[in-house]
Amino acid sequence: MKKSMSPQCGRCESKECRDGMDCFSQTSNHRQLYQDNHIAELHKAASAIEERYYGKETRLGEIILFAKELGYKKIGLAFCIGLSEEAKIIDEILSKYFEKAGLQKTDSIGINPTILRSMLDMKIAIASGKGGTGKTTIATNLAYSIAQMGKAVQYLDCDVEEPNGHIFLKPYIKETHDATITVPEVNTELCDGCGKCGQLCQYSAIICLKNTPLVFEQLCHSCGGCMLVCPTDAITETQKPIGFVDSGAADSVKFVQGRLNVGDVRSPTLIKKVKERTANDGLVIIDAPPGTSCPVIEAIKGADFCLLVTEPTPFGLNDLKLAVGMVRELKLPFAVVINRSGLGDEQVYQYCDKESIEIILEIPDDRRIAEAYSVGKMIIEVLPEYRNDFLRLYESISKRKAGQKV
Ligand code: SF4
Numbered sequence: 001m002k003k004s005m006s007p008q009c010g011r012c013e014s015k016e017c018r019d020g021m022d023c024f025s026q027t028s029n030h031r032q033l034y035q036d037n038h039i040a041e042l043h044k045a046a047s048a049i050e051e052r053y054y055g056k057e058t059r060l061g062e063i064i065l066f067a068k069e070l071g072y073k074k075i076g077l078a079f080c081i082g083l084s085e086e087a088k089i090i091d092e093i094l095s096k097y098f099e100k101a102g103l104q105k106t107d108s109i110g111i112n113p114t115i116l117r118s119m120l121d122m123k124i125a126i127a128s129g130k131g132g133t134g135k136t137t138i139a140t141n142l143a144y145s146i147a148q149m150g151k152a153v154q155y156l157d158c159d160v161e162e163p164n165g166h167i168f169l170k171p172y173i174k175e176t177h178d179a180t181i182t183v184p185e186v187n188t189e190l191c192d193g194c195g196k197c198g199q200l201c202q203y204s205a206i207i208c209l210k211n212t213p214l215v216f217e218q219l220c221h222s223c224g225g226c227m228l229v230c231p232t233d234a235i236t237e238t239q240k241p242i243g244f245v246d247s248g249a250a251d252s253v254k255f256v257q258g259r260l261n262v263g264d265v266r267s268p269t270l271i272k273k274v275k276e277r278t279a280n281d282g283l284v285i286i287d288a289p290p291g292t293s294c295p296v297i298e299a300i301k302g303a304d305f306c307l308l309v310t311e312p313t314p315f316g317l318n319d320l321k322l323a324v325g326m327v328r329e330l331k332l333p334f335a336v337v338i339n340r341s342g343l344g345d346e347q348v349y350q351y352c353d354k355e356s357i358e359i360i361l362e363i364p365d366d367r368r369i370a371e372a373y374s375v376g377k378m379i380i381e382v383l384p385e386y387r388n389d390f391l392r393l394y395e396s397i398s399k400r401k402a403g404q405k406v
């Protein structure tokens with residue numbers, strides 16, 4: 001295209017500017033502009049986002065990622081009055097990722113953000129003896145509230161059979177890795193049918209029937225013992241898929257979740273793989289599976305503190321007792337969170353009182369919370385005043401860990 005001082009890009013057929021053609025001799029001006037640190041920073045972030053997400057993200061998704069790349073906490077929205085309805089939708093989406101104007105300052109509730117940021121790094125596991133008590137509600141709201149204060153937070157969804165933290169946190173998943181497990185494979189040509197593998201295996205994952213070894217992969221604990229004991233080297237190890245581990249970010253919350261393949265039972269192995277991605281610093285929130293069996297033990301093992309979420313009903317009490325027995329066995333410091341308080345009866349309160357168990361937080365049985373839950377929203381999105389309760393919860397646990405009396 002011939003150089004012209006009057007740009008007519010709309011009529012240009014060749015678009016050679018895409019290949020670097022400097023049609024209007026602006027290169028030197030641009031270079032000068034990039035001397036400005038702020039412009040250079042914007043340019044760098046824009047290029048990085050384009051490189052990583054071009055064609056993969058929507059424009060709005062790119063804007064969110066761009067603002068995050070630059071570390072922005074608040075984002076302004078300018079719009080024409082004729083597009084008010086559309087602006088409302090955009091505002092609703094952006095408010096999930098950025099601070100809303102007019103949020104209450106933490107100083108005003110007696111929690112200094114600087115102190116909060118310097119509070120202890122630790123791992124808090126959120127568990128419950130029973131499914132559906134609001135474990136994920138507590139875990140996601142706690143993670144998000146603390147992250148909003150500038151503290152590094154990571155959320156690990158270890159409820160790998162039905163992870164649902166993503167519904168509330170709405171993370172961007174940046175990486176997905178296959179999770180595999182090592183199981184034995186028998187070469188029948190080398191096997192002499194001695195049966196030593198079956199005799200060794202404590203899980204009956206390999207048994208010898210009529211001098212022929214059979215492997216039951218779902219029972220295998222990948223100890224490798226059968227391979228070591230085999231006198232003919234007939235056993236080798238092979239990898240079998242059990243699910244996936246996703247990593248990403250929900251606003252400033254680092255997000256990891258495990259997804260177990262349908263029909264697979266090896267959730268402890270997958271939970272281990274999720275926990276291998278635990279951050280070295282900051283607050284780590286572990287959303288454990290319900291119940292009191294192996295998967296929960298694997299999830300809460302190594303935590304500094306465990307919150308047991310229950311509801312004040314006879315069912316809640318029954319499963320709380322089991323969960324208390326579990327954390328006591330593991331010698332894990334813990335406290336109870338009562339969700340939907342005001343519902344049911346007094347038995348959970350009486351039990352906690354008798355057992356000297358502290359009830360550290362109560363979330364009332366509030367229709368607005370139930371409505372938010374039903375559309376995948378966190379409590380603090382619809383009732384921001386609850387954020388203070390979650391901040392105090394963290395403060396209280398942090399002080400305990402530091403050995404102070406709360
Ligand atoms: S690897 Fe261990 S658990 Fe699996 S079949 Fe062999 S001995 Fe059994």
Ligand code: SF4
Nearest residue numbers: 191192194195197230
């Ligand atoms: S130990 Fe080895 S040789 Fe013996 S039955 Fe098992 S696979 Fe075959």
